[in-house]
Amino acid sequence: MSKVHNFSAGPCILPQEVLKQASEAxxxxxxxxxxxxxxxxxSKDFVDVMEKARNLVRELLNVPDTYEILFLQGGASLGFxxxxxxxxxxxGSAAYVNTGAWANKALQEAAKMGKxxxxxxxxxxxxxxxxxxxxxxxxxxxxxxxxxNTIFGTQMKKTPISRIPIIADMSSDIFxxxxxxxxxxxxxxGAQKNMGPAGxxxxxxxxxxxxxxxxxIPTMLNLETHIKKDSMFNTPPVFPIYVSMLTLQWLKDNGxxxxxxxxxxxKAALLYNEIDNNxxxxxxxxxxxxxxxxxxxxxxxxxxxxxxxxxxxxxxISGIKGHRDVGGYRxxxxxxxxIESVQVLVDVMKEFTQKFA
Ligand SMILES: *Cc1c(COP(=O)(O)O)cnc(C)c1O
Numbered sequence: 397m398s399k400v401h402n403f404s405a406g407p408c409i410l411p412q413e414v415l416k417q418a419s420e421a422x423x424x425x426x427x428x429x430x431x432x433x434x435x436x437x438x439s440k441d442f443v444d445v446m447e448k449a450r451n452l453v454r455e456l457l458n459v460p461d462t463y464e465i466l467f468l469q470g471g472a473s474l475g476f477x478x479x480x481x482x483x484x485x486x487x488g489s490a491a492y493v494n495t496g497a498w499a500n501k502a503l504q505e506a507a508k509m510g511k512x513x514x515x516x517x518x519x520x521x522x523x524x525x526x527x528x529x530x531x532x533x534x535x536x537x538x539x540x541x542x543x544x545n546t547i548f549g550t551q552m553k554k555t556p557i558s559r560i561p562i563i564a565d566m567s568s569d570i571f572x573x574x575x576x577x578x579x580x581x582x583x584x585x586g587a588q589k590n591m592g593p594a595g596x597x598x599x600x601x602x603x604x605x606x607x608x609x610x611x612x613i614p615t616m617l618n619l620e621t622h623i624k625k626d627s628m629f630n631t632p633p634v635f636p637i638y639v640s641m642l643t644l645q646w647l648k649d650n651g652x653x654x655x656x657x658x659x660x661x662x663k664a665a666l667l668y669n670e671i672d673n674n675x676x677x678x679x680x681x682x683x684x685x686x687x688x689x690x691x692x693x694x695x696x697x698x699x700x701x702x703x704x705x706x707x708x709x710x711x712x713i714s715g716i717k718g719h720r721d722v723g724g725y726r727x728x729x730x731x732x733x734x735i736e737s738v739q740v741l742v743d744v745m746k747e748f749t750q751k752f753a
Pocket of ligand 1: 406470471472473474498542544545546565566567568586587589
């Protein structure tokens with residue numbers, strides 16, 4: 397099989413060695429002659445996996461002891477509601493920065509729970525920038541932000557200064573760069589953008605911030621339920637948690653967040669440099685707000701679409717078709733993507749221009 401350069405926006409590329417180890421564990425886990433997915437989640441083997449996964453998150457992101465780490469189900473999409481249930485005071489309100497489709501969905505969920513202040517939005521320019529100038533209402537229970545806008549290719553460059561707690565959906569840039577966890581009361585992220593397969597969602601929550609909403613929270617949506625049971629209130633998604641653990645171990649073994657951040661910066665610089673200097677391409681996001689994870693761009697001459705598509709397909713590039721809301725192309729460069737794959741894309745863009753410009 398020839399190598400595919402997988403630029404998929406999610407589910408994402410994972411390290412080859414992680415996939416290999418995961419596939420072996422499905423047949424025979426830890427020489428137990430049992431499959432990882434047919435053994436009790438309460439067995440020592442799996443309890444160890446869960447603990448390792450938690451410890452890796454803590455270590456890689458420097459999570460303070462006052463924060464709990466959970467691996468739950470429902471995706472980031474359930475996180476939208478979980479965040480509001482646990483943090484929006486009964487009869488209170490919350491502030492949302494609307495930076496794209498996911499941010500807007502988060503806002504819509506919260507609006508079912510109470511009053512939402514949309515304090516900033518980049519909808520006026522099809523979400524091609526990250527608003528920074530906004531007033532945070534002090535009466536709101538929290539400020540919600542989406543740190544990386546997977547569809548539109550923008551990324552928050554600086555955490556806002558806020559007197560109210562900040563909640564962040566970090567689905568598509570968690571573990572890609574250094575963060576300061578204590579800036580947030582809650583961070584949540586679906587696994588399948590930068591950590592593992594779909595099926596588990598990471599929550600990092602400041603324990604002392606919970607239990608204050610004054611709401612009756614359904615058991616499964618109550619983060620305290622899951623804290624009390626170490627993410628094992630009900631059967632956890634064992635396979636996605638295991639693969640996430642392997643990916644985090646891979647990250648740690650290679651040098652952790654500092655290592656990956658530098659590589660991610662290099663990958664993004666390589667591609668954006670080509671987009672900016674190649675006359676046949678144009679970036680869609682405002683330069684200062686461009687995402688290191690998802691680069692969105694279009695052809696300056698749409699008539700050459702078939703020619704370009706044929707060229708990248710021949711080069712074994714996969715997953716760069718843009719989202720329907722933006723059109724054009726989107727190259728996602730998550731942690732496991734080697735810089736060599738980005739170079740292949742850049743070389744195709746150069747060759748395309750030599751041929752057709
Ligand atoms: C993909 C994505 C989501 C949705 O995640 P699910 O796990 O599919 O619910 C939410 N937020 C962001 C920023 C995303 O990229």
